Amino acid sequence: MFKNFISTSITKPLSAQKSVRSFSTGSVLRQAAAASTYQHILTETRGKVALVTLNRPKALNALCNDLFTEINDAMKNFDDDENIGAIVLTGSEKAFAAGADIKEMKDNNFVDTYKKDFLGHWAKISDVKKPIIAAVNGYALGGGCELAMSCDIIYAGEKAVFGQPEINLGIIPGAGGTQRLVRAVGKSRAMEMVLGGGANLTATEAQSLGLVSKVVPADQLIDEAVKTAGKIASKSQASVQMGKELINKSFEVPLSAGLRWERAYFQALFGTADQKEGMGAFAEKRKPNFTNN
Numbered sequence: 001m002f003k004n005f006i007s008t009s010i011t012k013p014l015s016a017q018k019s020v021r022s023f024s025t026g027s028v029l030r031q032a033a034a035a036s037t038y039q040h041i042l043t044e045t046r047g048k049v050a051l052v053t054l055n056r057p058k059a060l061n062a063l064c065n066d067l068f069t070e071i072n073d074a075m076k077n078f079d080d081d082e083n084i085g086a087i088v089l090t091g092s093e094k095a096f097a098a099g100a101d102i103k104e105m106k107d108n109n110f111v112d113t114y115k116k117d118f119l120g121h122w123a124k125i126s127d128v129k130k131p132i133i134a135a136v137n138g139y140a141l142g143g144g145c146e147l148a149m150s151c152d153i154i155y156a157g158e159k160a161v162f163g164q165p166e167i168n169l170g171i172i173p174g175a176g177g178t179q180r181l182v183r184a185v186g187k188s189r190a191m192e193m194v195l196g197g198g199a200n201l202t203a204t205e206a207q208s209l210g211l212v213s214k215v216v217p218a219d220q221l222i223d224e225a226v227k228t229a230g231k232i233a234s235k236s237q238a239s240v241q242m243g244k245e246l247i248n249k250s251f252e253v254p255l256s257a258g259l260r261w262e263r264a265y266f267q268a269l270f271g272t273a274d275q276k277e278g279m280g281a282f283a284e285k286r287k288p289n290f291t292n293n
Helices: 029-037 065-080 111-116 120-127 143-149 180-185 187-196 203-209 218-233 237-249 255-271 273-283
Strands: 041-045 051-055 086-090 096-097 132-136 139-141 151-156 159-164 214-218
Touching: 041 065, 051 065, 051 218, 051 237, 065 086, 065 120, 086 218, 096 132, 096 143, 111 187, 120 143, 132 143, 132 187, 132 218, 139 143, 143 159, 159 203, 180 203, 180 273, 203 214, 214 218, 237 255, 255 273
Parallel strands: 051 086, 086 132, 096 139, 132 151, 139 159, 151 214
Antiparallel strands: 041 051
C-alpha cells in the first residue's frame, strides 16, 4: 500500500517508460454500460478473455477506494459472463499500481478503520471463480504488490519492481502483504521486504523466488498474458475453476483434508459432459470441444 512515498532507493532499478494505451469494449450490453461509467479503469474483451486496465496515470494507479470498487464491479460482471473464461488485470508500463492512495487514508483513525473494515472490500477479488492473471509492468509496491498477489498467476515485464514499503509510513501491509508474500518468497525474504521497507524485488528476482511465473519484454506483456488466459479459457470451465479453488485451498487446510477435497472434486467431474468429451476426444485422437456442461 503506498503512493506519494517513492524515493530513489525504492524505485531502483526502474527506468521511465511510456504508458500503455487501452480501450473499452464490452462483450455484452451490461458490460458496455458498466464500462462507460468507470472513471479509474478500462475494460475490454479479447475472445474469451477479459482485460481490466487500471487507469489513474497521474497517480501511478494508486488504489483509491473508488478504483477498487470499480475493479470489484468489473470482476463480478466478467465472472458472471458465460462468454468469458479468464481475466487479465494490468496497469501501465510505468506502474501496475504504486500502492494504496495515502492522501485518502492519512487522516483515518483506528475506530473508524476497524468499524468500517477498512480495506475489507479488497478481499472480494478472491471470490472470483475464474482465473485472474496479473500482468505487471513498472511499480507494484505496497497495495499494488498485494493486488498482484491476490491474482492467480503473475506475469511481469522486464523492469517490474515488487515491494512492501509500508513500514516507511509507520504502518504494515494490510491486504495480504504479510501473508501471501511469505508463501511466495519465504520467511527470510518476506521479513526483509516488510520490515526493511526498501528491499524490493526485480522481475527476475521475483521469478527466481516463485512470486512471478514468467518475465517478458514490457511491450509483449499484455499479449503474453492474454495468450495464456485464452488457453485457460478454452478448457472446461468446471475443471478450471475447481482446480483454482483446490490450489488456493491448499494454503489453508491440512494436506489430508486437501487430498480429500481434491479426490471428491475429481470424482464429481465424472458427472459432467466435458469429462466425456475430453476423454472421448483423447481416445479418438481429436481436439475436444468443451461446452462447459
